[in-house]
Amino acid sequence: xxxxxxxxxxxxxxxxxxDLPASTVRPRRPDAAGTALPDRIERARLRARIAALERxxxxxxxxxxxxxxxxxxxxxxxxxxxxxxxxxxxxxxxVLSRLAARLRIR
Numbered sequence: 001x002x003x004x005x006x007x008x009x010x011x012x013x014x015x016x017x018x019d020l021p022a023s024t025v026r027p028r029r030p031d032a033a034g035t036a037l038p039d040r041i042e043r044a045r046l047r048a049r050i051a052a053l054e055r056x057x058x059x060x061x062x063x064x065x066x067x068x069x070x071x072x073x074x075x076x077x078x079x080x081x082x083x084x085x086x087x088x089x090x091x092x093x094x095v096l097s098r099l100a101a102r103l104r105i106r
Contacts, residue, residue, distance in 0.1 A: 035043075
């Protein structure tokens with residue numbers, strides 16, 4: 001055993017798992033599709049995360065649209081109510097004005 005080989009073995013034994021020298025890290029072996037298993041697993045996890053985020057975004061947009069539509073309905077109801085009040089109070093004032101005018105004439 002050469003000194004270089006023993007040094008690499010000692011470094012691999014004493015180093016924390018995340019700090020292994022490049023010579024001791026096993027290369028990923030591609031499968032029949034040409035992709036290593038860890039890569040396929042990571043891609044599957046990323047696809048699942050993307051799908052979850054897309055579902056969450058769609059739900060958020062649906063709720064947002066429902067809130068906007070609710071406010072638009074409420075605003076329209078307020079406008080209609082104000083218009084009816086003006087129309088109703090205007091006709092009452094017209095009747096009162098005519099009644100007061102008749103009473104003054106007499």
